[in-house]
Every structure is written in structure tokens, then in C-alpha cells.
Amino acid sequence: MRSASFFPLLLVGGALFPAPVGGARTAPADPLPSWNDTAPKKALTAFVAKVTKDGSPDFVPPAERVAVFDNDGTLWCEQPIYVQFAFAIDRVKALADKHPEWKDQQPFKAVLEGDHKALAASGEKGLAAILIATHTGMSIEEFEATVTDWLATARHPKYERPYTECVYQPMLEVLAYLRANGFKTFIVSGGTADFMRPWAEKVYGVPPEQVVGTTFKTKYAAKDGKSTVVIEPHIDLIDDHAGKPVGIARAIGRRPLMAFGNSDGDFEMLEYTTTAKGPRFGLLVHHTDTEREFAYDRKSPIGKLDRGLDEASNRGWVVASIKDDWKTVFSTKK
Amino acid sequence: MRSASFFPLLLVGGALFPAPVGGARTAPADPLPSWNDTAPKKALTAFVAKVTKDGSPDFVPPAERVAVFDNDGTLWCEQPIYVQFAFAIDRVKALADKHPEWKDQQPFKAVLEGDHKALAASGEKGLAAILIATHTGMSIEEFEATVTDWLATARHPKYERPYTECVYQPMLEVLAYLRANGFKTFIVSGGTADFMRPWAEKVYGVPPEQVVGTTFKTKYAAKDGKSTVVIEPHIDLIDDHAGKPVGIARAIGRRPLMAFGNSDGDFEMLEYTTTAKGPRFGLLVHHTDTEREFAYDRKSPIGKLDRGLDEASNRGWVVASIKDDWKTVFSTKK
Numbered sequence: 139m140r141s142a143s144f145f146p147l148l149l150v151g152g153a154l155f156p157a158p159v160g161g162a163r164t165a166p167a168d169p170l171p172s173w174n175d176t177a178p179k180k181a182l183t184a185f186v187a188k189v190t191k192d193g194s195p196d197f198v199p200p201a202e203r204v205a206v207f208d209n210d211g212t213l214w215c216e217q218p219i220y221v222q223f224a225f226a227i228d229r230v231k232a233l234a235d236k237h238p239e240w241k242d243q244q245p246f247k248a249v250l251e252g253d254h255k256a257l258a259a260s261g262e263k264g265l266a267a268i269l270i271a272t273h274t275g276m277s278i279e280e281f282e283a284t285v286t287d288w289l290a291t292a293r294h295p296k297y298e299r300p301y302t303e304c305v306y307q308p309m310l311e312v313l314a315y316l317r318a319n320g321f322k323t324f325i326v327s328g329g330t331a332d333f334m335r336p337w338a339e340k341v342y343g344v345p346p347e348q349v350v351g352t353t354f355k356t357k358y359a360a361k362d363g364k365s366t367v368v369i370e371p372h373i374d375l376i377d378d379h380a381g382k383p384v385g386i387a388r389a390i391g392r393r394p395l396m397a398f399g400n401s402d403g404d405f406e407m408l409e410y411t412t413t414a415k416g417p418r419f420g421l422l423v424h425h426t427d428t429e430r431e432f433a434y435d436r437k438s439p440i441g442k443l444d445r446g447l448d449e450a451s452n453r454g455w456v457v458a459s460i461k462d463d464w465k466t467v468f469s470t471k472k
Numbered sequence: 473m474r475s476a477s478f479f480p481l482l483l484v485g486g487a488l489f490p491a492p493v494g495g496a497r498t499a500p501a502d503p504l505p506s507w508n509d510t511a512p513k514k515a516l517t518a519f520v521a522k523v524t525k526d527g528s529p530d531f532v533p534p535a536e537r538v539a540v541f542d543n544d545g546t547l548w549c550e551q552p553i554y555v556q557f558a559f560a561i562d563r564v565k566a567l568a569d570k571h572p573e574w575k576d577q578q579p580f581k582a583v584l585e586g587d588h589k590a591l592a593a594s595g596e597k598g599l600a601a602i603l604i605a606t607h608t609g610m611s612i613e614e615f616e617a618t619v620t621d622w623l624a625t626a627r628h629p630k631y632e633r634p635y636t637e638c639v640y641q642p643m644l645e646v647l648a649y650l651r652a653n654g655f656k657t658f659i660v661s662g663g664t665a666d667f668m669r670p671w672a673e674k675v676y677g678v679p680p681e682q683v684v685g686t687t688f689k690t691k692y693a694a695k696d697g698k699s700t701v702v703i704e705p706h707i708d709l710i711d712d713h714a715g716k717p718v719g720i721a722r723a724i725g726r727r728p729l730m731a732f733g734n735s736d737g738d739f740e741m742l743e744y745t746t747t748a749k750g751p752r753f754g755l756l757v758h759h760t761d762t763e764r765e766f767a768y769d770r771k772s773p774i775g776k777l778d779r780g781l782d783e784a785s786n787r788g789w790v791v792a793s794i795k796d797d798w799k800t801v802f803s804t805k806k
Contacts, residue, residue, distance in 0.1 A: 324681075331725060356718050360744070388665075
């Protein structure tokens with residue numbers, strides 16, 4: 139969009155495609171080349187075709203084409219631990235010098251000693267304490283800088299590459315495909331918005347204002363011709379389970395047309411989407427690939443998918459198996 | 473966007489304009505015809521020109537072109553009382569049959585009896601009670617339907633036309649002008665998001681996901697294959713004064729490039745915008761026109777503008793006087 143040169147465009151079904159070069163129109167390239175030609179891909183493309191076809195009884199105007207995506211386990215890898223938790227652990231280690239008391243204080247002691255058992259025993263209360271110690275008490279700009287710095291050097295323990303390269307190529311294609319068809323794509327994640335905003339635009343093409351996530355309370359601070367917003371040590375909204383429709387209602391203000399998730403934490407988001415009037419679409423990514431990724435569902439502490447598997451069929455949700463339905467998994471070869 | 477026909481477009485400075493018809497390019501029409509050619513218009517167009525000019529040292533990529541607008545007194549008329557308060561009063565009257573206790577209970581008694589003195593005496597606590605009684609305890613969809621129904625018949629007491637026609641033509645032009653130059657336009661209002669979302673897209677061209685406002689806490693509810701989000705009787709965020717930067721950080725996640733307001737309730741939003749690095753722009757609408765609108769500032773209980781007038785010059789904020797700088801005030805002739 140920065141060029142001032144002429145750029146002929148062709149409007150097709152509400153979407154912008156570059157005009158074909160050389161005169162004759164050629165068949166458009168497959169927008170989802172990393173998907174096998176199995177049922178999930180067929181259901182997805184058939185849905186998009188019917189809601190974007192002018193004159194179709196299911197036509198939906200571009201302004202109402204909202205698609206929401208969970209992040210962990212849907213757009214990028216959440217195993218063996220949530221990326222944001224890996225970040226928090228590294229931050230505890232980096233901040234330990236300033237907090238000598240952590241040596242004797244749980245859950246920090248467990249993190250510093252790599253004591254997984256004691257860490258697990260600290261439960262949700264321990265997790266909240268770690269989050270608050272590492273994610274609050276600073277300006278949003280300061281926090282975002284720590285995220286950016288960390289991502290530049292941190293590596294996924296299994297794939298040994300940056301976490302931002304542990305994103306799913308098939309889902310990047312879905313994001314681009316929907317945007318090319320006039321959709322606005324949003325992330326609606328249990329992770330915090332502050333953690334995703336510094337890189338979501340570059341990695342997913344999703345700008346900060348379309349990133350919805352867990353939030354802390356914040357406070358405005360201005361002094362000497364400068365101003366900022368400071369993150370306070372209090373949870374504002376946990377954007378998971380029933381918190382996802384709440385986050386969607388607050389940030390987006392209308393029902394999504396399509397929702398993509400992978401765990402029971404996304405159940406209510408898919409339910410809120412697909413129980414609305416008119417055509418709706420829900421898809422669950424099912425982690426089934428021990429070889430190329432991880433296989434987990436009903437009994438996993440991370441990304442548990444149990445009720446979703448039970449009810450998907452009755453609710454008309456598509457279940458995409460990584461093993462069977464994805465030709466490629468990651469955006470960069472392992 | 474619904475047509476499948478060819479539509480040649482010309483990209484200019486990141487904005488989409490239809491290609492000129494008939495061969496020769498003609499000078500573009502004035503995008504702000506309702507503004508006099510006085511200093512505010514000149515400052516506004518000079519700023520937009522420099523941040524959108526490719527190669528300029530002040531060039532800002534389209535993704536970062538965020539402009540925020542207060543609503544009451546900036547985009548539409550807030551006198552003699554806030555439109556949302558007029559709505560709340562009418563809702564109290566409409567609901568009175570279901571609440572016989574209101575006859576003897578303040579502040580409802582004052583509303584039902586038109587007792588302005590008693591109403592004013594009930595203060596902020598009274599106002600909160602009225603808001604909670606009329607804006608919560610129902611689904612978002614139910615609330616939005618009451619707003620839409622009310623706007624269809626309610627009339628402004630002075631102009632005797634729908635409130636949605638008491639919007640400022642010069643500001644509609646600014647919204648369209650910025651969007652044509654690659655900006656995303658957001659409303660950031662002390663009014664509630666739920667109150668603005670049903671009509672902001674039609675009236676201002678601002679979609680629900682770009683409406684930031686005061687919010688109530690909400691709760692997800694699903695039953696028998698239906699689902700909704702219910703508005704609860706607790707304030708979540710008051711999006712006014714220091715709450716505006718908080719709302720911007722939460723919903724938009726980046727600093728605006730331009731901010732438009734009219735009262736001291738917008739002071740922190742303009743400060744947060746214009747104290748950020750790089751080129752920034754702040755504008756205050758000054759209500760100075762007794763004949764065509766209302767004249768009020770330092771002593772007005774509604775839309776008080778005092779500190780803003782004192783500090784605008786030192787902070788480099790533009791003050792636009794309705795009397796002197798606006799050729800036309802309302803979008804429809806009085």
C-alpha cells in the first residue's frame with residue numbers, strides 16, 4: 139500500500155485479488171496448499187464460498203465477516219508447556235538477583251530449582267503469583283520490550299527454533315485465505331494480550347487492535363511531558379472458557395461468523411459463535427500427530443480436549459486431525 | 473465491495489480513490505468542505521499530508537495510523553443533556569410500571585416527577601443507580617434493541633430531529649478524510665460501548681469493534697442450544713479522563729497518531745496521544761456558537777473544558793471554534 143504507482147485490482151466476491159497478468163484469467167492457486175483434500179478443508183472452503191457469494195441466501199456482508207482464532211495449540215505449538223509459561227519461567231530466573239527472597243519462597247523456589255513437582259503442587263495460586271511477578275508492575279512498553287527480547291533468543295525445546303517459527307502453516311493459510319475473502323481475523327486467547335501484541339502482526343498478520351486476550355488492570359500515569367499505561371498486579375479478565383465470549387463481546391461487539399480452537403477452553407467461544415443465527419462455522423484442531431508434533435486430548439493438562447470431542451459432531455463442528463488433514467505442520471521445515 | 477465487476481482503482485498515498493473518469497486527472501475535491509480555510513483545517517490537512525507522504529521523514533505506515541474520537545460533544549451534540557442520559561430517563565419512565573417502588577425511591581422518584589433539583593442532588597450515586605437500572609440485567613442483544621427502538625422515535629429537544637442527525641458534518645468529513653488516507657478511526661467515549669455500537673457504523677462508519685467506551689461486567693450464558701452475554705450490574709471501566717488511555721491500551725493496544733475531543737474528559741486521551749514519540753496530533757472542538765449550537769466551556773457541568781483551554785497552546789493542540797472554523801454544523805439542515 140506504500141506505492142503510489144497504478145495497481146489494477148479485480149474485485150471478486152468481496153475480495154481483492156491482483157488482476158491476472160497476460161490477459162487470460164487462470165484458475166486461482168489453491169489457497170490452502172498445506173491442507174489435504176479431506177473433509178475439513180472441503181467444509182471450510184464450502185462455507186467461505188457460500189457466505190461470500192453475492193446473491194447467495196447465505197451471503198454475509200464483509201463488515202460482518204468476523205473470524206476468531208484461539209492462539210495456543212490452534213495457531214502455534216503449546217507443548218510441552220505454554221510458550222507464555224516458558225517466558226514467565228525465564229523471567230523469574232532473570233529477575234532472581236533482584237529478589238533474593240525467592241530462594242526460600244514458593245512457587246519461585248521451585249522455578250529456580252527446576253523442581254517440577256513443587257511447582258505443580260503450587261497450583262493455580264502459584265501460577266498467578268508467577269504471572270503477577272513477571273507480567274505486572276511496569277509500563278506496557280517495558281513489558282513488550284521484555285517479550286520481544288526474549289523471543290529473539292528463546293528456542294523451543296523440541297524443535298530448537300524460535301517460538302514464532304513454531305506456528306502452524308495450515309492455519310497461517312486459513313488466516314490469509316479468510317482475509318482475502320473480506321474477513322477480519324481476530325485472536326481470542328487465554329494468553330495475555332500484552333504478550334501477543336508485540337509479534338502477532340508480523341507473524342500472523344493480526345494487528346494489536348484485533349488481539350483479544352487475558353488482561354490485567356492498568357493505570358494511566360503522566361509526568362514531565364511523558365505518559366504511559368502501567369500494568370497493575372490484578373487480573374482484569376481471564377479470557378478462557380466462558381471468558382472468551384465475554385472478551386469477544388467487550389472487544390469486538392458482534393458475534394463471530396467463524397471460530398477456530400483446539401481445546402475445551404475454546405468450547406464456549408465455538409458455542410457462542412455457532413449458536414448465533416445464520417450460517418456459522420466452528421473448527422477444532424485435534425492434536426494427533428506423535429511424529430510431526432504432539433498427540434494429546436482428553437487427559438492432557440495442557441490443551442485438554444474432552445467435551446469438545448464428545449459434542450463436536452452434534453454441534454456441527456469440524457474436527458481437523460493434524461495427522462490426517464495437514465500436509466505440512468510448521469511454517470519452517472524442522 | 474459486493475460487485476463482481478471490474479473496478480479500476482488508483483492508489484494514492486496509501487488511500488483508495490476511484491480512478492478519474494474521462495482521461496485527464498482533475499484536482500481532488502476538498503475533503504473538508506464544511507471547514508472554513510482557517511488555522512485548524514490547515515493544521516489538520518498539513519499533518520495528514522506529512523504522515524502519509526511516502527519518503528517523508530514523518531511518514532507513518534498505514535497499520536499505525538490510528539485516530540481516536542470522543543463522541544459526546546465531539547461527534548454529536550451533548551447539550552442540553554447527554555443523549556445517553558436522555559435515553560436512561562426515557563427508560564426509567566418506560567420501566568416504571570414494572571417498578572412501583574420507584575415512586576417513592578430516589579433518584580427514580582425525581583426522574584418520574586421531572587424534579588431536576590432532586591435529580592441533581594442524587595449526584596453520581598444517583599446517576600449510577602439510573603444507569604444500572606436501565607442498562608444492565610439483560611442480554612447485550614436485548615439492550616441494543618432498546619437503543620435502536622428509542623433512537624427511531626426520540627427527538628432532540630432543541631433541533632426536533634433524531635439524535636443521529638445531530639452529528640457534526642465537519643467531523644463526519646474528518647472521519648471519512650482520515651479513512652481515505654489509510655487511517656483506522658476509533659470512537660473512545662465516556663458513553664457505554666453497548667449504547668454506541670448499534671448505530672455507530674451506520675452514522676459514523678465506525679464498526680462495533682472500533683467502538684471503545686464505558687463497559688459493565690458481563691457474563692456468558694448458554695442454554696438449550698442458545699447463548700448470549702448478559703450485562704451485569706457492575707461497572708467494568710469508566711472510559712473517561714484517565715480511563716480513556718486505559719481503554720485505548722486495552723482495546724487498541726497502540727498509541728493513537730491523532731486524537732479528537734472537546735472536554736477535559738478527553739485531556740488524558742490527547743495527552744497520551746501527543747506525548748508519544750514521533751508526529752502526533754490533538755484537536756479540541758470548542759463550543760462557541762450560541763446561534764447554531766451551544767456555547768459552553770469552563771463552567772459547564774456537561775462537557776467542561778477548562779484545563780484543556782489553558783494548556784492547549786503549550787501542548788501544541790489545535791482548538792477549533794465552531795463559530796469561527798465550521799462553515800456548517802449539522803449533517804442535516806436545521
